[in-house]
Amino acid sequence: MRKFFFIDRTGFQSIALLVWLGLGAGVTAMPGTARAQSPDAEAGRKIAFDRGKGNCLTCHVIKGGDSPGTIGPELKDLKAKYPDRDELTAIVSDETKRNPTTVMPPFGRNHILTEQEISAVVDFLQTL
């Protein structure tokens, strides 16, 4: 518990929520794939796959994720396409800035994910 005192309020709430949601089935069911990733990329993968959080699989095919949607493009080779991580952060935070008619939700602007969570998701995206 002590560690949490060093985290700001939003960070604390989101971590508490993640723990509370249990991130059960979906995540524990796919061991292995992410072992070699950095802790942040691994946390980002959990956030991206969690239906109550990023739920990115609703619209994107992502390696290692079950029953993806087809509304957005497959997420792959993103490091080559967006060498600057700020670009990825911007897309996840508010894609309507680049494309006003996009169907992708503005995860940062609408506080669906916190800044730390988006940062972890971007770390994960860079491993794809």
Place this chain on the structure above:
Amino acid sequence: MTGLAMAAALIAAPSFAAPAADAPDPAADLKAFQKYFRDKFPKVKFEDFVNGPYSMDEGLYRQWKEKEEFPPYEFALDLGKELMAKPFGNGKTLADCFPNKGVGIRQDYPYFDTEQGKVVTLELAVNQCREANGEPPYSYVKDEMAAVTAYMAFTSRGKPFDVKIPDDPRALAAYENGKRYFYTRRGQLNFSCATCHVQSPGERIRAEVLAPALGILNAMPIYRSEWSGMGTTSRRFTSCNSQVRGVPLKPQDEDYRDLEYYLSYVSNGLPISGPGARP
């Protein structure tokens, strides 16, 4: 909504939404709306748009044709027929409240009732009839309401939607309100109805194939395996709103009735196909 916000909402909508400066023109909306879907899906036959997700996916279409041999909504048709004819406490029946005893009239709803000054949907008309005769209203979302509307849809199969906008400024305002509701993004996820049913029909959202907005009400009510039962238009509207982490309105709220008015009007000409069966 201010003119500016309205303009912003329309810019976010696909190209066929009329420019904000023009006076409302439902007939032009209808033409542009139907053209958008015909152009987007040149291989789909016009009458097939009424089959929701099945019109978008050949594999699903085949599964559905097989399912139709033992339709899961059959029990609802029997119940609906019985309830239409069952005498109320005062001896009248539900059928007595409707033109032609409720047979073959689905395509005329919703209509703008100039006496009440509002849009009357088939579901609202059923409960208005019950209450006028001293009976408690049905739940709007399933069971008896789904059964009687299923029966009325079934006896109207093949008849083209024929929703009218009378020459009454209140009717036009209701239509415009429904249209605005349809294209306005809301909720934490920033989705409008059009995000899914105009921008993305035919795409998979997780495992579900999105239905096109053209003809989206022609098959109502529907049996859904996921619900293990029947659901009305009210049920589908509230569940789509909650799916996107939004707060649904009350069934038959004015906004929902206006929304149904708009969506039905722009599907004029497409045949009633209800009740439907869905995965």
